[in-house]
Amino acid sequence: MKDNIFGKKLKELRMEKGISQQKLGEELGFCNQTISFWENGSREPDLDTLVEISRFFGVSIEDLLVDN
Numbered sequence: 802m803k804d805n806i807f808g809k810k811l812k813e814l815r816m817e818k819g820i821s822q823q824k825l826g827e828e829l830g831f832c833n834q835t836i837s838f839w840e841n842g843s844r845e846p847d848l849d850t851l852v853e854i855s856r857f858f859g860v861s862i863e864d865l866l867v868d869n
Contacts, residue, residue, distance in 0.1 A: 805842030806868045812840045814858045829853055 815825050815836075822836040829836075829850070838844035846854065855862045 804868070807845065807865055808840045808842045810865050811836075811854065814860065815840075818858070825857075828857060 815822070820828075822833040822840070826833045826836045831850075835844070839846055851862050851865060855865055
């Protein structure tokens with residue numbers, strides 16, 4: 802994703818919620834390394850996972866992908 806907007810937003814939301822990459826991974830069914838890959842932009846989640854992440858944080862998919 803361009804300029805890793807998703808990764809920055811994910812990290813921001815995770816930090817606001819006060820949870821570690823490990824805890825987020827457990828909540829979503831992924832290892833903490835996957836969360837790290839998403840945050841640093843080396844990998845991207847699929848659409849179904851984006852839906853899960855948006856539900857977990859109570860934000861829209863657009864909020865995760867678009868720089869406001």
